[in-house]
Amino acid sequence: MYDTIKGWFDPPPLKLTAKPGLMTILDLALYRSVEGELTASVCAAHALLRVWLDMKQQAQDVLQNHDSSLVFARHCLEAACDATEKLSTDRFAAAANLSDAYETPATSFSSATLSGQISISESVSDTGRRMPNSQRRRDCWETARLICPDHVWADDVFLTGQRLIRVLTKHLPDNLYLTEEKRPVKLLVNLIRRDLKMRLHQFRIATESNSVVLKRLYLVKCEFRAPFRAFLEAHQTVQRAPSLDLVQEFMEKSKTPKRHNSTLKESTSKLQKLLESPKLVEALHIEELLEGIEQKMAQGIFAFTEVSRFIDGKKAKLRVLPGILEEDELQALQDLLRRLKCCLCRKISPETSTGIRPILLDLQGVPRDEAGPLCREHEHCFSEKELHERINIFLQQLEKITTLCQTRHAFTSEQRRGDSNLDIPSSLINECTKLDCELWEAYCLDWFDLIRRQNTLSESFDTLSEEIRQAEMEASIRAASAESLGMVRERLERLTKDRELRWDVLQDMIEDICLREMNWKVALQEPPKDCVLELPSTSVIGLFGLTLKIAGESLPIG
Numbered sequence: 084m085y086d087t088i089k090g091w092f093d094p095p096p097l098k099l100t101a102k103p104g105l106m107t108i109l110d111l112a113l114y115r116s117v118e119g120e121l122t123a124s125v126c127a128a129h130a131l132l133r134v135w136l137d138m139k140q141q142a143q144d145v146l147q148n149h150d151s152s153l154v155f156a157r158h159c160l161e162a163a164c165d166a167t168e169k170l171s172t173d174r175f176a177a178a179a180n181l182s183d184a185y186e187t188p189a190t191s192f193s194s195a196t197l198s199g200q201i202s203i204s205e206s207v208s209d210t211g212r213r214m215p216n217s218q219r220r221r222d223c224w225e226t227a228r229l230i231c232p233d234h235v236w237a238d239d240v241f242l243t244g245q246r247l248i249r250v251l252t253k254h255l256p257d258n259l260y261l262t263e264e265k266r267p268v269k270l271l272v273n274l275i276r277r278d279l280k281m282r283l284h285q286f287r288i289a290t291e292s293n294s295v296v297l298k299r300l301y302l303v304k305c306e307f308r309a310p311f312r313a314f315l316e317a318h319q320t321v322q323r324a325p326s327l328d329l330v331q332e333f334m335e336k337s338k339t340p341k342r343h344n345s346t347l348k349e350s351t352s353k354l355q356k357l358l359e360s361p362k363l364v365e366a367l368h369i370e371e372l373l374e375g376i377e378q379k380m381a382q383g384i385f386a387f388t389e390v391s392r393f394i395d396g397k398k399a400k401l402r403v404l405p406g407i408l409e410e411d412e413l414q415a416l417q418d419l420l421r422r423l424k425c426c427l428c429r430k431i432s433p434e435t436s437t438g439i440r441p442i443l444l445d446l447q448g449v450p451r452d453e454a455g456p457l458c459r460e461h462e463h464c465f466s467e468k469e470l471h472e473r474i475n476i477f478l479q480q481l482e483k484i485t486t487l488c489q490t491r492h493a494f495t496s497e498q499r500r501g502d503s504n505l506d507i508p509s510s511l512i513n514e515c516t517k518l519d520c521e522l523w524e525a526y527c528l529d530w531f532d533l534i535r536r537q538n539t540l541s542e543s544f545d546t547l548s549e550e551i552r553q554a555e556m557e558a559s560i561r562a563a564s565a566e567s568l569g570m571v572r573e574r575l576e577r578l579t580k581d582r583e584l585r586w587d588v589l590q591d592m593i594e595d596i597c598l599r600e601m602n603w604k605v606a607l608q609e610p611p612k613d614c615v616l617e618l619p620s621t622s623v624i625g626l627f628g629l630t631l632k633i634a635g636e637s638l639p640i641g
Contacts, residue, residue: 139163226641228625386514
């Protein structure tokens with residue numbers, strides 16, 4: 084619109100809808116408004132990220148082509164994965180989602196190492212230890228990709244880098260060990276001693292010089308996120324509750340008993356029909372079969388988990404025995420013992436499990452996270468033949484553990500340095516010898532077949548679960564008395580009013596912040612009450628998205 088007095092065109096306001104994806108737009112606009120003031124911090128962060136990516140690639144090269152049992156290279160790969168994740172994700176934004184972008188370090192393992200050559204790199208061919216979790220867009224309100232850096236992110240990256248450098252420094256190989264044949268290991272050591280420390284120091288200096296801007300960015304991000312999340316919570320609460328029109332309709336029908344009884348029978352029969360859906364019944368039956376199979380498999384390897392916990396309690400480790408345990412097999416068996424001790428435990432924790440599904444995840448090559456027994460993204464990792472081979476390797480390793488338990492001087496213990504012989508209880512050894520490998524393999528293959536069938540059935544469960552929820556709600560409302568329905572109506576009216584009040588606060592704050600911080604004239608629009616809160620797909624790849632893509636990394640959902 085042309086202003087005749089001032090002599091310029093006043094552009095129309097930018098129309099935005101208050102739903103998931105709004106924070107991506109605002110974060111990007113906020114970063115663009117101060118991009119010039121953050122040049123030092125962003126350049127230093129890019130340089131630091133490149134060092135971590137180089138370390139990751141170099142560690143993979145050492146493990147795959149030189150010495151797969153080198154513990155130092157494994158620590159480097161783990162540290163590089165942690166640091167890359169911290170640098171490229173916004174922890175503040177990810178806190179709004181129901182699921183994490185990456186599995187937590189406490190529960191993460193470096194994938195199943197079932198042989199000396201099946202190592203860390205096998206779970207994910209490009210990125211090493213772990214991939215972003217398979218998140219549902221319905222579970223996310225914001226993307227975890229870092230779009231606008233802030234003070235909390237900078238401190239988190241620096242403290243994590245310091246901690247990882249201290250850990251890696253403790254595991255540096257001796258200089259005598261670094262012969263010319265170990266040139267790739269020398270490069271890793273140089274990255275830690277020289278490049279990584281220097282880049283981390285530069286990053287600290289750059290973020291301190293931009294500390295005023297970074298702290299202000301954090302405050303602004305909190306300022307428009309708080310009312311946005313409050314409104315979405317109220318919007319979701321209203322969606323989960325029955326509609327006012329539905330309650331009013333049932334209140335009118337309850338005045339005529341005959342009509343009320345007929346509608347109650349209809350909704351009950353509708354709910355019963357949904358619960359007796361053939362796919363749902365079959366999936367539940369498969370779950371019962373899976374539980375029975377898992378119990379039988381657990382009985383077969385329970386003795387091995389007890390042996391692993393006994394060895395760990397004695398602070399003992401395997402040692403090389405010519406003809407029984409070669410050096411290239413040592414690390415794989417040590418990793419297997421570490422995994423076995425965390426299975427079939429009485430008490431559950433972030434690192435332990437009461438069942439054997441972590442072992443089954445290892446057999447599939449799936450990183451251990453909380454995404455369920457079979458992640459569909461990894462279902463195609465191994466063919467039927469490869470799966471047979473992995474199971475056979477696993478069973479051969481269990482047999483080798485049994486042989487080592489029966490062999491003298493097969494373990495070294497920190498508690499008994501003068502005596503290298505570890506006396507494992509004979510009752511545990513006898514139970515280990517009773518393992519029927521053919522039967523266990525048959526159970527395992529049946530379990531995988533049932534899981535695939537269950538995943539095929541569950542593809543339509545999202546719609547079915549919503550229909551069951553609506554039917555349960557309708558049946559419970561129709562079974563309620565007129566007095567109860569009146570109380571429900573009052574509660575729904577309060578929820579609707581609360582949503583409207585939160586919307587007013589959100590609208591005022593977003594429009595004010597956009598005009599104040601980004602010189603944006605925004606007209607925020609209210610989403611429909613039936614709008615599904617689902618994170619849309621955008622082209623925003625984040626501050627380090629291009630660097631990560633060039634390095635072959637996968638980005639979190641966004």
